[in-house]
Amino acid sequence: MNSLVRPNSPTDLTQLFDDTSDTNADDSHKAVQNWRDALVGGTTPANGATGAAPAAITVTFNWDVKPEGTDFSNAIAVSRGGAAVAGTITHTAAANALTFTPAAALAAGSYSVTVDHVVAITPTGDGIKIRTPYTFTFTVS
Numbered sequence: 001m002n003s004l005v006r007p008n009s010p011t012d013l014t015q016l017f018d019d020t021s022d023t024n025a026d027d028s029h030k031a032v033q034n035w036r037d038a039l040v041g042g043t044t045p046a047n048g049a050t051g052a053a054p055a056a057i058t059v060t061f062n063w064d065v066k067p068e069g070t071d072f073s074n075a076i077a078v079s080r081g082g083a084a085v086a087g088t089i090t091h092t093a094a095a096n097a098l099t100f101t102p103a104a105a106l107a108a109g110s111y112s113v114t115v116d117h118v119v120a121i122t123p124t125g126d127g128i129k130i131r132t133p134y135t136f137t138f139t140v141s
Contacts, residue, residue, distance in 0.1 A: 043058065049139070064121045085111070087101050
């Protein structure tokens with residue numbers, strides 16, 4: 001869609017385009033509604049949280065996701081003190097989520113989680129791989 005650009009006045013050659021709100025009637029100037037790549041929308045535990053050991057670590061996305069390869073085995077990597085934590089990853093399409101369940105209860109300490117190797121499943125089928133691995137940390141007290 002082409003838009004006609006008009007300056008504010010002959011002496012003020014600026015014009016404001018509001019491309020950041022949803023109040024515009026013109027759909028070509030509305031805020032971005034979503035992205036084609038997989039974006040992490042939330043985690044449990046939350047980034048920076050401290051508390052009891054969670055039974056599982058859940059990551060939710062803006063869209064449902066599929067694995068970059070053949071399965072989700074490398075989609076969530078959990079480590080403590082640089083050592084990998086063993087576990088399994090399950091996918092819940094209805095919640096746009098992946099869940100990492102550790103093979104053993106998490107011991108006290110700081111944990112780092114990296115989310116990568118997932119591709120968004122968009123309604124138009126043009127989803128792409130997560131652009132940058134998402135990392136977060138939490139501490140088990």
